[in-house]
Amino acid sequence: MAKSKKTYKCEICAAEGEDVMFNRPSRLLRHLESSIHRPKKKFPSISDVFPEVRKYWHSSNRLGPEYMSPFSNKKFTFKCDKGHVYDRAASTFMQTVERKGHPGCSVCVNKIVVPERSVASTHPELVAIWDSSNTIQPTQVSSSSDRIIKFRFPCGHTTKTSVHNRVHFGLDRCPICVSKHDLPSYYGKRKSMIIENLIEYMTKNRSIPVVSDWKIRPYYQATRLHHPKWEGISSWWDMLDHCVKIILERDKKLGEELLDKLERRRERYEFKK
Numbered sequence: 001m002a003k004s005k006k007t008y009k010c011e012i013c014a015a016e017g018e019d020v021m022f023n024r025p026s027r028l029l030r031h032l033e034s035s036i037h038r039p040k041k042k043f044p045s046i047s048d049v050f051p052e053v054r055k056y057w058h059s060s061n062r063l064g065p066e067y068m069s070p071f072s073n074k075k076f077t078f079k080c081d082k083g084h085v086y087d088r089a090a091s092t093f094m095q096t097v098e099r100k101g102h103p104g105c106s107v108c109v110n111k112i113v114v115p116e117r118s119v120a121s122t123h124p125e126l127v128a129i130w131d132s133s134n135t136i137q138p139t140q141v142s143s144s145s146d147r148i149i150k151f152r153f154p155c156g157h158t159t160k161t162s163v164h165n166r167v168h169f170g171l172d173r174c175p176i177c178v179s180k181h182d183l184p185s186y187y188g189k190r191k192s193m194i195i196e197n198l199i200e201y202m203t204k205n206r207s208i209p210v211v212s213d214w215k216i217r218p219y220y221q222a223t224r225l226h227h228p229k230w231e232g233i234s235s236w237w238d239m240l241d242h243c244v245k246i247i248l249e250r251d252k253k254l255g256e257e258l259l260d261k262l263e264r265r266r267e268r269y270e271f272k273k
Helices: 025-033 050-057 090-100 163-168 175-181 182-204 215-228 236-250 252-272
Strands: 007-009 017-018 075-079 085-087 150-151 159-162
Touching: 050 182, 085 090, 085 175, 085 252, 159 163, 163 215, 182 215, 182 236, 215 236
Parallel strands: none
Antiparallel strands: 007 017, 075 085, 150 159
């Protein structure tokens, strides 16, 4: 009596075949590329949940979005409106759509650094003071990176700080030399820069900045470090009060709104404390 041949099932399209069809990786790959392989939809696909996904779906993907589950952790290639190409899991893609209303782009938010958005392109002044002992190059990080980098200045001093702090708090000046020779001017410029940036943030978002925000954290740390040397500002709350008063002089309606939010924020903080 002849032995019955084993049958195997394709996990993607549920097609059944004999042992010779699935026993080798090369033959399985041939099956995936053949006309027999036709994935079957069992659940709502990404295209059913988010019809505009075809605009972001890259042509290098083997399967179309109509065959992919929105809960899949498999990574696919997407493209944004500016032409950036990036890889992201289908579930992460859909979570971003639900949260923001659009998929976003890993290149545009500097999670993936491309040469044209790196420090070497946006801030070439940093390349001159980039120390050769660093394990990464200026073309591999963006201006918003929190990576700690070693910088060597023409005076011979070396300092370690994040790229974000170096970009926002002075590119070409050595902090050691500045603190020795031009201390009042240094603190004054830094104070005015922080106040201007906080006012711009409050005016744009119509809200009080939160310390946990990575954009606000450096200003909070600088205020805590330098406030003994700043006249009229002895804490982070004083800095916020000062900014709100300036906004109140420029725009009374917005200033009153922010002042009310600041008072409620302070009450919650004192209650927790």
